[in-house]
Amino acid sequence: MTAAVEMPRVEECVVAACSYNDTGDCHAFAITIGSPDHAHCHTFVEMPAIRGGVDGMTAQVGACQRADCRHNEQLECHAPGIRVGPDNDMADCMTYDER
Numbered sequence: 085m086t087a088a089v090e091m092p093r094v095e096e097c098v099v100a101a102c103s104y105n106d107t108g109d110c111h112a113f114a115i116t117i118g119s120p121d122h123a124h125c126h127t128f129v130e131m132p133a134i135r136g137g138v139d140g141m142t143a144q145v146g147a148c149q150r151a152d153c154r155h156n157e158q159l160e161c162h163a164p165g166i167r168v169g170p171d172n173d174m175a176d177c178m179t180y181d182e183r
């Protein structure tokens with residue numbers, strides 16, 4: 085049996101255009117971060133007619149492909165929490181910290 089591991093929370097996301105965003109909070113169940121060249125949020129989606137996610141839920145980081153981030157171990161994030169906002173792209177992990 086494997087022990088349950090708590091995933092890092094998305095403490096803040098300022099990308100208001102995303103369908104999962106409601107007043108600075110991400111309501112997706114879990115998000116995926118990472119692209120070959122930057123810490124992009126792959127869960128970001130702009131669908132103005134659809135409100136995504138679960139009310140009352142705060143998103144967690146389900147997976148992260150940025151192996152070069154000091155918070156990353158085996159493609160999982162171990163930061164206490166992350167913030168998402170515009171950086172290289174419209175929605176990136178702002179907590180990314182190159183080793």
Ligand code: SF4
Nearest residue numbers: 148153156161177180
């Ligand atoms: S803090 Fe680092 S490991 Fe965690 S989601 Fe952001 S880029 Fe990935």
